[in-house]
Amino acid sequence: MLRYALKRLLSLILSLAVASVVIFVVIEIAPGDPASFMLGVNAQADTLAALRAELGLDVSKAERYFNWVGGMLVGDFGTSYTYRTPVSQMIADRMWVSLPLAIYALTLSTLIAFPAGIYAAARRGKPGDVAVMGATQLGIAVPNFWFAMMLVLVFAINLRWFNAGGFAGWENGLWTGLRSLTLPAIALALPQAAILARVMRSALLDILSEDFMRTARAKGLSHRQALWRHGVRNALIPVLTIIGLQFSFLLAGSIIIEQVFYLPGLGRLVFQAISARDLIVVESVVMLLVFAVIMVNFMVDLAYAAVDPRLRSRT
Amino acid sequence: MSRNLILGAALSSLVLMAALMSFIWTPYDHAVLNIPAKLQPPNAQNWFGTDHFGRDMFSMIMVGARTSIAVALVAVGIGMTLGVPLGLTAAARKGSWLDEFIMRGNDLVFAFPSLVIAILITAVFGAGAINAIIAIGIFNIPVFARITRGAALSLWEREFILAARVSGKGAARISAEHILPNVANLLIVQGTIQFSLGILAEAGLSYVGLGAQPPTPSWGRMLADAQTMVSFAPHLALIPGLAIIMTVLGLNLLGDGLRDWLDPRIRVARA
Numbered sequence: 001m002l003r004y005a006l007k008r009l010l011s012l013i014l015s016l017a018v019a020s021v022v023i024f025v026v027i028e029i030a031p032g033d034p035a036s037f038m039l040g041v042n043a044q045a046d047t048l049a050a051l052r053a054e055l056g057l058d059v060s061k062a063e064r065y066f067n068w069v070g071g072m073l074v075g076d077f078g079t080s081y082t083y084r085t086p087v088s089q090m091i092a093d094r095m096w097v098s099l100p101l102a103i104y105a106l107t108l109s110t111l112i113a114f115p116a117g118i119y120a121a122a123r124r125g126k127p128g129d130v131a132v133m134g135a136t137q138l139g140i141a142v143p144n145f146w147f148a149m150m151l152v153l154v155f156a157i158n159l160r161w162f163n164a165g166g167f168a169g170w171e172n173g174l175w176t177g178l179r180s181l182t183l184p185a186i187a188l189a190l191p192q193a194a195i196l197a198r199v200m201r202s203a204l205l206d207i208l209s210e211d212f213m214r215t216a217r218a219k220g221l222s223h224r225q226a227l228w229r230h231g232v233r234n235a236l237i238p239v240l241t242i243i244g245l246q247f248s249f250l251l252a253g254s255i256i257i258e259q260v261f262y263l264p265g266l267g268r269l270v271f272q273a274i275s276a277r278d279l280i281v282v283e284s285v286v287m288l289l290v291f292a293v294i295m296v297n298f299m300v301d302l303a304y305a306a307v308d309p310r311l312r313s314r315t
Numbered sequence: 316m317s318r319n320l321i322l323g324a325a326l327s328s329l330v331l332m333a334a335l336m337s338f339i340w341t342p343y344d345h346a347v348l349n350i351p352a353k354l355q356p357p358n359a360q361n362w363f364g365t366d367h368f369g370r371d372m373f374s375m376i377m378v379g380a381r382t383s384i385a386v387a388l389v390a391v392g393i394g395m396t397l398g399v400p401l402g403l404t405a406a407a408r409k410g411s412w413l414d415e416f417i418m419r420g421n422d423l424v425f426a427f428p429s430l431v432i433a434i435l436i437t438a439v440f441g442a443g444a445i446n447a448i449i450a451i452g453i454f455n456i457p458v459f460a461r462i463t464r465g466a467a468l469s470l471w472e473r474e475f476i477l478a479a480r481v482s483g484k485g486a487a488r489i490s491a492e493h494i495l496p497n498v499a500n501l502l503i504v505q506g507t508i509q510f511s512l513g514i515l516a517e518a519g520l521s522y523v524g525l526g527a528q529p530p531t532p533s534w535g536r537m538l539a540d541a542q543t544m545v546s547f548a549p550h551l552a553l554i555p556g557l558a559i560i561m562t563v564l565g566l567n568l569l570g571d572g573l574r575d576w577l578d579p580r581i582r583v584a585r586a
Contacts, residue, residue, distance in 0.1 A: 011419070015426050023435070030439040141511075141563035143518050146538055146556035149545055157546045252428035256519050260542070270431075271523065274438040286435050293428045 004305055012298045019290045024065050027283045033057075034081045037277045055081065055280075068283070077284040082276045087284045090269060097167055098258070098265035101181050101188070102250040108189035109196055109250075110243060116193070117200025117239075122227055124205060132197065139194025144253070148187035148260040155183060165262040184261045188254060192246050199242045203235040210234075237307060244300035248293035320572025326565025330558075334380035343371035345378045346530055354548045364550045366540065372550070375532045376558050382444065382533040383562065386526070387513030389448045391506050394455020399502065401456070402463025403494060406471060407486040418464070421457040429454040433516065437525035444527040451516045455509050462505050466498040500577040504570050511566035518559050534559050 035051045036043060052058045056067060056078075071078060077087035120132040156164040162183050170177040207213065208231055216226040255267030262268070266285055273281035337345075342362070349369030357364040363372035405417040433450035440446045467490070470476060479489050520526040521535025529536070534555040541551035 011422070015423055018423055019427065026435060026439055137564060137567060138560070141560045141567060143515055143522075143556070143559055143563075145519060145522055146552070146559065149538065149542060149552050150556070153545050153549055153552070248428065252431045255430060255434065256523055259523055270434065274434075282435070282438070286431055289428055289431050290426075294426045297426060 001305065005302060008298060008301055012294060015294050016291060019294070020069055020287060021065070023283055023287055023290070024068065027279050028061060030277075030279060034277060034279055038081055055079075072284065072287065077288075078280045080273075080278055080281050082273075082278045087281050090281065091266070091285060091288060094264060094266045094269045096170065097181075097263055098251065098254055098267065100177070101184055101254050101257075101263070101265065102247060104178070104181050104185040105188035105192070105250050105254075106243065106247050108185055109193040109246065112189065112193040113196035113200055116197040118204060118227070118232060120197065120201045121204035121208065121231075122223075129201075133201075136194040136197050139191055142191060144187050144191050145256050145260050147190060148184065148257055151183045151187055152260070165260075167263050181263075184254070184257050184263060187260070188250055188257050192250065196239070196242055196246065200235065200239050203238045204231055207231050207234045237304070241300055241304055244296055244303075248296040251292055252289050317572050317575055319568045320576055323565050323568030323570070323572050326561055327569050330380050330562045330565065331384065333377045334384050337374070337377035337381055341371075341374035341377050343374045345370060345374035345532055354544070354551075356548070356550055357554075363554045364548075366537070366551055367544060367548075372537075372554055375537060376534070376554060379532040379534045379537060379555070380558070380562070382521075382527050382531055383514050383517055383559075386444055386448050386451065386517040387510050390451035390455055390513045390516075391509050393448070393452030394459045394509060395502065395506065398456040398459025398461075399463045399495070402460040402465075403467055403490040405460065405464045406467030406494070407490050409468060409471070417460065421460050424454065424457045427454075430516070430519065433520060434523070434525060437520060442525040442528060444531065447517055447520045447526045450520070451513050455513075458505065458509060459502065462501060463498055466501050467494045470494050470497055500573075504574045504577065507566050507570035507573060511563045511570070514559065514562050514566070 033052075035048055035055060035057060039048060039051060049058070056064065059067070068078065075088055077091060079085065080087050080090060083090065116132050116136070120129045123129045152164050155161045163180055166180065168176045168180045204227075208227075213226060213230060216230045217223070221229065254265060255270060257263075258265045258267035259271065266289070270282060270285050273279070273285070347370065349365070351369065352361075352365050353367055353369040355361055355365040355369075357372075361371050361373065363376060366372055366375070401417050401421075405414040408414050432453075433447070436450040436453075437443070437446045471494070476489060476493055479493055484492070517526055517533070518535035518538070521533040522539045524536070524539065526535055527533040537555040538552060541548070541555070545552045
């Protein structure tokens with residue numbers, strides 16, 4: 001297990017290193033110098049040079065790369081070109097929207113997918129199964145931002161149960177905050193729930209054909225008891241892997257949904273920074289998202305290997 | 316043939332035909348503004364109604380299908396032309412440093428959140444259909460490389476490959492002449508699924524303004540335009556959304572149906 005963990009850790013570090021180089025290079029190729037963008041076309045040459053020095057743009061590319069990576073390692077994400085505030089502070093503020101949104105959506109997706117998947121598997125081939133599977137096909141095909149617009153139309157504009165957009169803030173109480181995240185979370189969760197329900201169903205169907213399920217029935221457990229005690233528990237392993245992957249997907253996928261609901265999260269930060277050519281912010285937020293995804297994958301792999309020793313020999 | 320296959324093929328060909336048809340005929344010119352007739356709900360003259368500039372929605376949907384299909388198709392093409400040879404090479408040189416290099420590279424691309432990187436690419440190199448295609452296409456490469464390698468590895472163990480090697484064929488020729496035809500089915504099925512994911516990705520990028528630019532119509536941008544008007548003209552959002560759902564659903568059903576139909580084991584089990 002230790003050897004496997006070390007091996008995965010090595011590839012984690014390698015992935016992060018390559019990712020940081022790729023992001024840095026892509027941003028470097030971007031046309032436009034941030035300093036001249038900030039000062040406009042009529043800037044004096046000496047003011048420009050002074051600002052470039054202040055932003056740390058006057059050193060070699062390699063040096064800038066190491067400054068950036070080295071800074072991030074100690075929590076210094078640089079200073080925003082446009083807002084003149086530390087990027088780490090901006091990220092921390094936005095994180096309070098994006099992270100709860102991802103967790104909320106993941107909770108909803110799991111709450112929908114588990115019963116749906118178990119129900120479908122238990123009634124394999126019957127009308128209930130066909131209905132659930134049909135619904136999941138539809139759920140996978142729906143673009144989440146379109147679904148979000150429909151939710152706004154029905155629940156915010158017509159029924160007035162929720163606000164159409166914006167974030168009320170956590171300082172007004174947990175419920176107020178959660179309420180403004182509810183529609184976005186539902187929009188994010190539904191397509192994910194469709195995928196998760198399908199995974200749950202097929203994982204459970206694989207387990208149901210195992211010998212130990214027949215043994216469980218033979219020792220006198222009812223169909224329902226056998227399903228819950230031996231079926232669902234065993235099916236959880238592959239399902240948990242998918243949930244881990246979905247979490248990182250939700251964190252990154254909230255970018256578009258935040259646009260629909262005008263939520264002040266990481267996604268909106270990225271778009272604002274892109275239009276303001278605030279490249280240090282873009283660079284650091286993208287790196288943070290990549291880091292989160294790679295980290296979650298790493299932990300899922302480790303957890304998986306911890307419960308299933310067969311996986312450790314595979315690389 | 317299964318119900319999935321028939322329904323999927325029907326939906327997909329309907330969208331494809333609408334896209335092809337738009338080259339020779341649309342009910343109205345999709346780019347002509349007619350402000351007095353703006354925001355009409357669906358009616359006998361404008362089957363899908365008109366938008367805020369009085370443009371005919373039906374014509375825009377038809378031309379938009381062209382954009383969606385073109386972007387997704389070329390993105391799948393990029394994934395296949397680069398991914399399949401990589402997968403074949405990795406399988407032919409199983410265990411070598413080349414195999415290791417290709418597969419680790421694959422893992423790396425997989426680890427990136429695709430949407431974030433697509434946004435980064437289009438943001439840095441400029442919004443537009445070409446950059447959207449490249450951004451979506453890059454993430455198709457590892458999908459095809461992995462699936463090709465996986466299928467090719469088991470084929471390399473088979474007797475007919477051994478026979479080909481005994482007859483003096485090299486690895487490259489065996490890959491092209493014997494391995495590739497045998498993984499083609501799998502690639503078609505995966506291609507259909509990646510195609511549908513490409514349609515969704517294009518819609519998402521266009522929605523945030525990073526896909527095809529005006530005046531090229533695209534479903535995602537129609538939805539973005541509709542956002543502020545959804546309360547008094549819901550058809551503006553409903554219709555492009557349903558077009559996307561229909562296309563993606565059709566392609567997914569087609570993919571599932573093709574997989575079952577092309578896999579003889581499942582076909583026998585069913586009969």
